[in-house]
Amino acid sequence: MKRGAAAVAKASLSEYKLRLTTYEDIPALRFIEKQAGERFRDVGLAKIADHDPLEAEEHALAIEEGLSFVIIKGEEPVGFLVADWLDEALHIAEINVHPDHGGRRLSEVLINAAKGLCAEKGRKYLSLSTFRDVPWNAPYYDKLGFKEIDAAYLGKDHRAMKEAQDIVFDQTPRVFMKLVV
Numbered sequence: 315m316k317r318g319a320a321a322v323a324k325a326s327l328s329e330y331k332l333r334l335t336t337y338e339d340i341p342a343l344r345f346i347e348k349q350a351g352e353r354f355r356d357v358g359l360a361k362i363a364d365h366d367p368l369e370a371e372e373h374a375l376a377i378e379e380g381l382s383f384v385i386i387k388g389e390e391p392v393g394f395l396v397a398d399w400l401d402e403a404l405h406i407a408e409i410n411v412h413p414d415h416g417g418r419r420l421s422e423v424l425i426n427a428a429k430g431l432c433a434e435k436g437r438k439y440l441s442l443s444t445f446r447d448v449p450w451n452a453p454y455y456d457k458l459g460f461k462e463i464d465a466a467y468l469g470k471d472h473r474a475m476k477e478a479q480d481i482v483f484d485q486t487p488r489v490f491m492k493l494v495v
Contacts, residue, residue, distance in 0.1 A: 327418060327419065327420075330392070330415075330423070331385070331386050332384070332385055333383070333384060333386065334377075334383060335376070335382035335391075335394060337374060339373075340370050340373045342390065343367075343373055343384070343391060343394045344368065344370070344373075346391060346393065347368065347408065350410040350411060351363045351365065351367075352413070353450070354448070359448070368396060368407075368408055373396065376397065376398070376407075380431075381399075381404075382394065383427045385423060385424060392411065392412045392415040392420070393411035393424060394410060394424070395408070396409075397428055397431070399437075401468075402438045403437060403439050403440060403441040403469075403472075404428055404440050404441070405440075405441045405475075406425070406428060406442040409421055409425070409442070411424075421454075425458060425493075429495050432495045433495045437495065438495065439492045439494045440460075440495060441472065441490060442491055443475065443488055443489065444491060445487065446488065446489045452489055452491065455491050458493070460491040460493045461491060462491050463489075463490040472490060
């Protein structure tokens with residue numbers, strides 16, 4: 315990134331704040347997930363755009379366990395991350411930024427918050443599952459330092475998740491990735 319671009323990115327990030335998610339945020343998070351999902355139509359994955367967002371109960375459980383972060387601008391949520399403990403990892407179950415706020419590295423801010431929680435709890439790595447060929451998925455996470463996990467090395471919890479995802483996503487090319495903390 316050029317020096318001028320870095321200054322613009324830093325200035326634009328100053329408009330946003332990171333905090334733990336509250337129950338009051340849940341309707342906005344479900345809306346953000348639906349809006350962010352619309353991008354998948356552009357890459358031939360309409361079934362992802364049509365997929366229902368996380369249920370309010372799933373958000374509530376993550377909030378109760380301190381496993382949900384939100385980015386706000388003013389008082390409005392514009393992005394979020396929901397995680398869960400799988401095997402020895404903090405697994406990013408869902409991460410979304412509203413398209414109106416894309417391109418500002420807000421996902422990276424959310425991932426850094428998850429890295430901090432992971433390290434604080436003494437866990438070895440972050441994990442996530444994502445689409446291999448969607449530009450803002452696996453290629454983006456690769457740039458952040460995530461590496462693909464060979465399916466043969468997935469832990470019990472990750473294998474169970476993979477099996478469930480294979481049914482839901484109908485064999486769409488997905489990968490599990492990890493980032494050592």
